[in-house]
Structures are given as C-alpha cells and as structure tokens.
Amino acid sequence: GAVVSQHPSWVICKSGTSVKIECRSLDFQATTMFWYRQFPKQSLMLMATSNEGSKATYEQGVEKDKFLINHASLTLSTLTVTSAHPEDSSFYICSARDLTDNNQPQHFGDGTRLSIL
C-alpha cells in the first residue's frame, strides 16, 4: 500500500534554531500533502495544505512566515519551523493521498517530535 516517509523522527534543539522536516510519498505521486500539528492528548490540527509547484494554503492562525512549506516535487514536501521557540514544541505529522484514486485514504508519516529547549 501507499507509504509516506517522514524525517526526522525526533529533533531536540536550542531556541532560535530553524528545523526542517521532510515528508515523502514513496510509491505514489502526491500533488497535495498535508501538515498537521498535535499536542499531547489532543486531536490533529491541520496547519497547511502543501501544493506541488505552488504556494501552500495555510489554516487560519498559522503563521506562514514561521512555518515555511516547500513542495518542490511530486513526492516531497518540507516544513521548516523557523527560529523555533519552546512553544513550537509539538508532534508534527504529514500526510498524503493519492488523488488519482478517490477511494484512497490519507496515509500518514511517522511524525516528528520537536522539542525546543
């Protein structure tokens, strides 16, 4: 089945550091990928929709200059948390769906646990 790979799994870094997270669709092309954020014991909150070859669509309240998204190819989207601070610590998960088949569900990456000291 469709697989989405996300890297890295864990990041621990100092405040002010920028962190890049990669999301790859391994066996299908994904013109659209999704980035979610999840706080402990809470649901998945959509941050933005990443569109191949065009600008990402951000959800209300998500700072586009803070969370930079690049979707340069049909299999790769990246999320960069710029100048990260402790409040950015969270579990970030990407997902993708093979849009050529409406019966396909969303497939999630393993997620990235980001801890900012």
Next chain:
Amino acid sequence: GQQVMQIPQYQHVQEGEDFTTYCNSSTTLSNIQWYKQRPGGHPVFLIQLVKSGEVKKQKRLTFQFGEAKKNSSLHITATQTTDVGTYFCAGPKSGYSTLTFGKGTMLLVSP
C-alpha cells in the same frame, strides 16, 4: 465551518468488555474514515465508509455510517489490551481534499 464531534473523549474498560465511540458531523459527509493512533505513534487508517447506512466489520471491530451520512460509530467487541489507543473519525472538508478530524476517543484497556 464544518465540525466533527466525537464522544466520549476517554474510556477505560476491563479486558473483555465492549467499547463504542460515536462521531457526529455538522454537515453531510461524502464518506467517513476511521483512524487509530497508538500511544507515541501516528494515525493509521482503519476503514472508510461511503454509503448511507453502511456497516463494515473487521474482526472484532464494527463500523457504521448513519442513514443521513452525518454520524458514525465504531464498536469493539471483547476488547483486548492491543486495542489501546486513540480512535479518530474524520470526514472530508467540504470542497477540499483534506480531512476534518474529530477530537478522538482515547481507549485504555486494563488486563
């Protein structure tokens, strides 16, 4: 905007007891999907329901989609410790390719 509500938020059962989580959408859904997230893991797709009144079974799990396509339920018969996790329902966001997730039901099963 579209809202997907899920109850209960949390349930603790003894192994062997049954469990049910309910999902309600503020809008009619073209389909509803269920995901399971184990502690420390990522959501894993369980099933998708498309037809009004549809019922699907996966071993001890029974999924239902309401006649009005606005509500759904997941029932687990005779829970096992391996059922522990958070169960999310999700519906397509109207006009978009993304999903709106419910807040999830966290299931804890004691041996």
